Amino acid sequence: MSGILSYEFMQNAVLVGIMASVICGLIGPFIVARRMVFISGGLSHAAFGGLGLAYWLGVRPLLGATAFVLASAVLIARLEEKKMSLSDLFIGILWAVGVAIGILFIHLTPGYTPDLMAFLFGNILTVPSADVAVTLLLFLATAAAVLVFYKGFVAVALDEEYARARRLPVASLKMGLMVLTALSIVTLIQAVGILLVIALLTIPVAVASELSLNFRRIILLSIGCGIVICLSGLSLSYYFELPSGAAIILVGGALLGAVKGAKRLRVPPAAPAP
Amino acid sequence: MREHGMEPLIAVERVTYGYENRPVVEDVSLAIGSGDFVLVIGPNGGGKTTLLKLILGIIAPWSGTIRYHGDSGGRLGYVPQFARFNRNFPISVFDMALSGRLDNRNYLRRYTAEDMEKTRAVLADLDLYEKRRELISDLSGGQLQRVLIARALVSDPAALFLDEPTTAMDAASRTNLLDLLAGLQEKMSIVAVTHDPTPYARSYRHIACLNTRLYYHERGELDSYTLEKVYGCPVEILGHGIPHTILAGHEEQEKRP
Numbered sequence: 001m002s003g004i005l006s007y008e009f010m011q012n013a014v015l016v017g018i019m020a021s022v023i024c025g026l027i028g029p030f031i032v033a034r035r036m037v038f039i040s041g042g043l044s045h046a047a048f049g050g051l052g053l054a055y056w057l058g059v060r061p062l063l064g065a066t067a068f069v070l071a072s073a074v075l076i077a078r079l080e081e082k083k084m085s086l087s088d089l090f091i092g093i094l095w096a097v098g099v100a101i102g103i104l105f106i107h108l109t110p111g112y113t114p115d116l117m118a119f120l121f122g123n124i125l126t127v128p129s130a131d132v133a134v135t136l137l138l139f140l141a142t143a144a145a146v147l148v149f150y151k152g153f154v155a156v157a158l159d160e161e162y163a164r165a166r167r168l169p170v171a172s173l174k175m176g177l178m179v180l181t182a183l184s185i186v187t188l189i190q191a192v193g194i195l196l197v198i199a200l201l202t203i204p205v206a207v208a209s210e211l212s213l214n215f216r217r218i219i220l221l222s223i224g225c226g227i228v229i230c231l232s233g234l235s236l237s238y239y240f241e242l243p244s245g246a247a248i249i250l251v252g253g254a255l256l257g258a259v260k261g262a263k264r265l266r267v268p269p270a271a272p273a274p
Numbered sequence: 275m276r277e278h279g280m281e282p283l284i285a286v287e288r289v290t291y292g293y294e295n296r297p298v299v300e301d302v303s304l305a306i307g308s309g310d311f312v313l314v315i316g317p318n319g320g321g322k323t324t325l326l327k328l329i330l331g332i333i334a335p336w337s338g339t340i341r342y343h344g345d346s347g348g349r350l351g352y353v354p355q356f357a358r359f360n361r362n363f364p365i366s367v368f369d370m371a372l373s374g375r376l377d378n379r380n381y382l383r384r385y386t387a388e389d390m391e392k393t394r395a396v397l398a399d400l401d402l403y404e405k406r407r408e409l410i411s412d413l414s415g416g417q418l419q420r421v422l423i424a425r426a427l428v429s430d431p432a433a434l435f436l437d438e439p440t441t442a443m444d445a446a447s448r449t450n451l452l453d454l455l456a457g458l459q460e461k462m463s464i465v466a467v468t469h470d471p472t473p474y475a476r477s478y479r480h481i482a483c484l485n486t487r488l489y490y491h492e493r494g495e496l497d498s499y500t501l502e503k504v505y506g507c508p509v510e511i512l513g514h515g516i517p518h519t520i521l522a523g524h525e526e527q528e529k530r531p
């Protein structure tokens with residue numbers, strides 16, 4: 001194992017994998033508690049529009065994706081603040097329109113777009129060093145924000161109205177959570193690709209929720225679980241030449257199944273009352 | 275304790291609010307005094323929860339004003355209906371109650387020793403201390419209701435607002451709740467919203483009938499004419515505990531301190 005870590009691409013992959021896992025663990029439990037999974041799916045697909053536009057303009061794809069995801073997140077948060085029921089419909093539209101814009105611009109871009117597949121399906125082994133630096137910045141910003149605003153985010157996820165009654169800045173906190181979700185998604189896209197981002201935001205939380213019922217511990221366990229999933233998927237991907245995104249997600253699915261199975265074996269069904 | 279004189283703790287003045295273009299609460303005025311016990315009754319969809327949310331500052335009125343005496347605007351306790359929050363959130367009884375200490379000044383800081391101490395004291399008062407490590411999702415309706423009350427009380431509220439607090443309760447928990455409220459009334463104003471005023475018969479001082487518009491009464495004043503106007507179908511409602519509760523015959527209880 002120490003041999004493969006001497007390659008720069010492998011160092012980058014491990015670094016991105018770990019950062020992606022920490023971000024998933026920090027933000028995933030909030031996304032699940034606030035039922036923002038569908039929103040996350042919409043945001044990650046909106047990234048495809050940004051990618052297409054970036055290819056067409058000839059700028060760095062990651063920049064285009066970040067801009068589109070951030071703009072969509074702000075839009076959803078503002079719509080939600082105005083009217084709750086519209087956003088579900090809007091997210092579905094955003095999802096499809098994002099992909100359509102991407103397809104259109106890629107069609108308009110002459111020549112071959114080499115790393116398009118990497119963005120769709122993820123290839124953690126080919127993340128360029130410059131993108132690792134951007135990811136590091138996003139990672140630090142996300143981690144710092146979650147730590148600073150933790151109590152506010154919990155209050156909003158638990159009981160939004162009560163938080164308003166206590167004069168907490170609920171609209172700003174919700175906007176903050178949405179922007180952080182957007183930034184996390186950009187980071188995760190590099191590891192597992194647009195199509196699989198949702199899995200990395202949900203599977204570690206699902207595994208952690210099987211193991212603990214305390215929100216703080218769920219966050220820590222999600223981080224640990226994410227790291228295990230990412231690094232094992234990465235190894236499988238390297239040794240067996242498998243697509244890294246698929247390897248990571250399937251390891252995650254298997255881990256969730258194993259944990260659920262082990263729990264069932266350990267806790268026998270309640271004996272009938274005597 | 276300062277004497278408030280004629281100044282009410284909270285004064286709602288000509289407030290209107292609605293959804294889409296339809297007003298749900300229209301031109302409502304209401305004064306809540308210190309130590310008052312106001313019962314807000316009215317049919318479903320009559321705007322009861324909306325009025326609470328307006329007073330609590332959860333939503334802003336289309337028109338009209340709500341004035342809070344002194345710092346009472348930041349010192350309101352709220353006991354919502356279960357459906358209004360995420361009951362499956364993985365949080366313990368203690369942390370749930372503790373979260374009531376949060377406000378816009380301290381939510382970026384760590385909880386203080388005082389926050390912890392206050393939470394422990396309130397949980398002990400409400401017979402919840404033994405359950406402090408349990409998850410709120412594992413509690414019975416009556417227990418969860420008490421946790422919500424604990425969350426409201428840890429902030430030392432000037433007024434406590436309860437939205438349909440007796441709905442999910444059996445008779446025993448209901449009696450406990452009303453005893454608890456009777457004790458709290460010495461320390462704070464209480465506003466309870468309900469479609470069934472029967473359990474509160476002994477406690478309330480003012481009764482407000484809300485069906486988009488509000489009709490406000492001293493205890494004992496309410497007559498069947500007003501009820502008919504509020505509900506629009508007097509017979510059914512009058513058969514639903516109202517006569518026993520509100521119409522004449524309970525004057526002697528007004529002399530309670």
